[in-house]
Amino acid sequence: MTTRRNFLTxxxxxxxxxxxxxHVFAENKFEKTENxxxxxxxxxxxxxxxxxxxxxxxxxxxxxxxxALDAVEKGVWVVEADENNHSVGIGGYPDASGRVTLDxxxxxxxxxxxxxxxxxxxxxxxxVARKVMEETPHVLxxxxxxxxxxxxxxxxxxxxxxxxx
Numbered sequence: 001m002t003t004r005r006n007f008l009t010x011x012x013x014x015x016x017x018x019x020x021x022x023h024v025f026a027e028n029k030f031e032k033t034e035n036x037x038x039x040x041x042x043x044x045x046x047x048x049x050x051x052x053x054x055x056x057x058x059x060x061x062x063x064x065x066x067x068a069l070d071a072v073e074k075g076v077w078v079v080e081a082d083e084n085n086h087s088v089g090i091g092g093y094p095d096a097s098g099r100v101t102l103d104x105x106x107x108x109x110x111x112x113x114x115x116x117x118x119x120x121x122x123x124x125x126x127x128v129a130r131k132v133m134e135e136t137p138h139v140l141x142x143x144x145x146x147x148x149x150x151x152x153x154x155x156x157x158x159x160x161x162x163x164x165x
Contacts, residue, residue: 058072
């Protein structure tokens, strides 16, 4: 029986194969293993064009033998820190109250998840979300609770931009 998750995985892999050119595979270094599923280079996919630099950062980590979760986090850092990206991160448009509030979520290979929403003054909310996943029994922290948790974990307050709309 095909599940929705299996179907979406097959579609994602097929789509990546269609748009990825052979030279990308030639540039990626990967180690052969006994398991054929692991005998192909890593693939990183983004929906939006601002994800391309994030993909490049993630691939650096994967190609050097790093873990997928670290690659995802560091790739997202690129987009979160981009002042010219008005979709997410520090350059994101303000919410209805005029404040830049950030959301992030992350999930590991076992299905453990962590997320934050309505987080202010923290440059990399994806890293706070990862701490939520790894160090709390919670899946989501919001607003002041998310900020307090981030500060408790050593994240520094940042003066986030409020872009012109």
